[in-house]
Amino acid sequence: KGGIEPTEALRKDLIAHVRKENGPIASPDVLQWAPGLPKTRSGKIMRRILRKIAANEVDQLGDTSTLADPNVVTDLVDNRAVK
DSSP states (O other): OTTOOOOHHHHHHHHHHHHHHHOGGGOOSOOOOOSOOOBBTTSOBOHHHHHHHHTTOGGGOOOOTTBSOHHHHHHHHHTOOOO
C-alpha cells in the first residue's frame, strides 16, 4: 500500500508473521514488492498472469486486454525475483 517502504526489516517481519500464523512449512522463499496486483476492470485478480510471472513464462501471459492497469504487470515483470 502507499506510504510503506519495502525494507529488509519489513521483509523479515512478514516472513516471521507467516511462519507464526501458518507454520514454518508455509514460510515464503521469495517476497516481491509490487505497486498492486493485475486486476480486471471489474476488480478481479488475474491469477493466471501471476502464475505465469512466477514461473518465468512472461512471454506467454496470454490476453491482457482486460487489465485495469497494464503498468502493474510491467512492474511485476521488470522487478520479478527469478529463482
